[in-house]
Amino acid sequence: MDGDADLSIPARLMGEPARAAMLVALLDGRALPAGELASVAHVSPATASAHLARLVEGGLLRARSLGRHRYFELAGPEVADAVESLQRLGPRRPVTSYTQSATARRLAEARSCYDHLAGRFALELADRLVSERTIAPLEAGAPGTILATDGELARRLRLDEAPRQSRRPAVRGCLDWTERRPHLAGALGAHVLEVLLVEGWVARMPGDRSLRVSEELRNMLGG
Amino acid sequence: MDGDADLSIPARLMGEPARAAMLVALLDGRALPAGELASVAHVSPATASAHLARLVEGGLLRARSLGRHRYFELAGPEVADAVESLQRLGPRRPVTSYTQSATARRLAEARSCYDHLAGRFALELADRLVSERTIAPLEAGAPGTILATDGELARRLRLDEAPRQSRRPAVRGCLDWTERRPHLAGALGAHVLEVLLVEGWVARMPGDRSLRVSEELRNMLGG
DNA sequence: CCGACCGTTCGTCGAGCGCCGAAGTGTCCC
DNA sequence: GGGACACTTCGGCGCTCGACGAACGGTCGG
Missing domain, CATH: 1.10.10.10 (Winged helix-like DNA-binding domain superfamily/Winged helix DNA-binding domain)
Structure with a gap:
């Protein structure tokens, strides 16, 4: 019917x-x-x-x-979207629990979310890309826009090599459940994580989804 | 664990x-x-x-x-987010199948989505309401704003008679799964469909959720 | 106040499904 | 080739849960 x-x-x-x-x-x-x-x-x-x-x-x-x-x-x-949206419906857990364990703190700092970055660090990176006018400000769940790939950070991340022809939206906001703001998902988000892993700028931690962010990368953003 | x-x-x-x-x-x-x-x-x-x-x-x-x-x-x-994200996981339907059968084409053109309009025609109508400044541009899943009810189309659709006091958001963007853009939902969306049905400008087709759009209404939008 | 109506609770039945151990197929390594 | 290993298939057990009819509080209308 x-x-x-x-x-x-x-x-x-x-x-x-x-x-x-x-x-x-x-x-x-x-x-x-x-x-x-x-x-x-x-x-x-x-x-x-x-x-x-x-x-x-x-x-x-x-x-x-x-x-x-x-x-x-x-x-x-x-x-992954559906799984995460269902996770948000689970029993409400106080935010405090995330400041307790060391693992929890690492997850809140930087983790992988399906095939892209999430956590505080992911937002910092997305903010940089917005402020150097590489991408338009993100909106949760909505497709976004690539403005240019010649920014400082964009070149470092080799965003010009990202697949722009794919059927998947190039940029997409994905709501971050620790930060409650959208972070960079979509084909571009996946490309960013791939480049970071290949370059050794971030590394997967065994046992959970947290990521180690290298000093080199932190300096790159900090500077 | x-x-x-x-x-x-x-x-x-x-x-x-x-x-x-x-x-x-x-x-x-x-x-x-x-x-x-x-x-x-x-x-x-x-x-x-x-x-x-x-x-x-x-x-x-x-x-x-x-x-x-x-x-x-x-x-x-x-x-609502979780429900919608699960709906998108339904049985994979190749996009081609929607250009094949006549029924599928009718559904993509105009159909009812619960109590409001969806499909290509729904977006056309929503765009007109936006361009004549009756409503603010729609955002998927988010409540919208009624700007005025004295536009040409707004008067024809008797939008001033729409229930504005209800607890339900008056305007809401509902993501259209054939067009991938939000169409008009909420109390106003329901009112629009009701008026269109009462006036005979659209008619429900038996057997599925597709709608027949009258020439009269098409001319109204076309002009 | 009585009947019509809406919704919930209770008791019961039957089907579906998750679980495992054991046996079967295919792959790797020595 | 033989044996360990990874995974699937099969058969059978037990429990959960969804279905309904019937009976029970509450609310509205005359």
């Missing part, structure tokens, strides 16, 4: 603690093997396999076989 | 066709009585009551008793 996409199908897939845990583990855009996903979800390999099959079937994950491993990753940024 | 809010709780609530239908019906911000929600979900009052209780318990809905009715509404914009 309704021509609309059925909301309940993806929601049902996410509405299972084991599957939700898997999706969250994949939120930073990496591809993880089935076994690891089984362990983050605290279920047996058999159970995990069934869950993963359903997630692929439902279009939330993509699978890719590599040797005797099978790697799973989010099917796209829309999936 | 995970300090994160549990994604699976709200997702599970939305992962049930009857509850999903209720949430979608409330997506435009109106408050609807339990009975009406039961009918949109095609379930008995008893079943609907149980579902609604769970949605309130889970913080997705707010309830408010008025006389012998009980009105339910979305608990906040974050809920």
Whole structure:
């Protein structure tokens, strides 16, 4: 009857603690093997396999076989969006909890959000790009605009090499849940994180989604 | 282990066709009585009551008793965001399929979106209202502003008769999934569709949500 | 005050689904 | 080739949860 996409199908897939845990583990855009996903979800390999099959079937994950491993990753940024918007509906937790543990502080400072940067540092970088007129001010959830790629920071980040032809919006504001302001997502956001990782300016920390920001990069922004 | 809010709780609530239908019906911000929600979900009052209780318990809905009715509404914009982001994950439909079938073309041209207009035609109409300074430019998901009701089109649509006192935002941008731009929702959007239907300027097509737009109305906009 | 109506609560039934262990397929390494 | 390993498939168990009818508070209208 309704021509609309059925909301309940993806929601049902996410509405299972084991599957939700898997999706969250994949939120930073990496591809993880089935076994690891089984362990983050605290279920047996058999159970995990069934869950993963359903997630692929439902279009939330993509699978890719590599040797005797099978790697799973989010099917796209829309999936990450949906996962994060649902996370915001969870039981309200006081902000104070984020100032307590060291891990929490690292996450609030800089972390990966699917395939781009998030956290206080991400906002600082986005602000710089806005102030040097590389991009227009960001709006949460809305597509943005690239103004120029010849700014100081834009050149350092090699933004001229970013894919501008892709079907994905080049710039997009993604609401930051620690800072409550949009940070840089979209194809450009993904490109920025990639360049930062390749150059060694930021590094993924094992165990969580936090990122280490090098002194070199901090100076680059500070100066 | 995970300090994160549990994604699976709200997702599970939305992962049930009857509850999903209720949430979608409330997506435009109106408050609807339990009975009406039961009918949109095609379930008995008893079943609907149980579902609604769970949605309130889970913080997705707010309830408010008025006389012998009980009105339910979305608990906040974050809920609408989550619902909409999940809708975008529905069964992958290639863009090509929308240029193929006649039905699909009709839906892309003009359709109803809950209680207001959507599709290419809806955007054309919204653009006219913006250009004649009746409403401020729309932003997806955000409440908008009525500037005046004395424009040419505003008078034809009897916008001065629209309910401006309701608790529902008078104007709201609702992201159009075929055009990727916000169209006119909210109380004013509902009023516009109602007037168009009453005047016979648009007519509902049986079987789907597409609308037939009369020549008279097209000329009105074209001129 | 009585009947019509709206909504919730209760009891019950049946289906769906998540879980695991065991067995099967394919890959890597020695 | 043989054995360890990664993952999937199969079969079966148990529980959750969604469905309804019937009965119960509350509210409005005559």
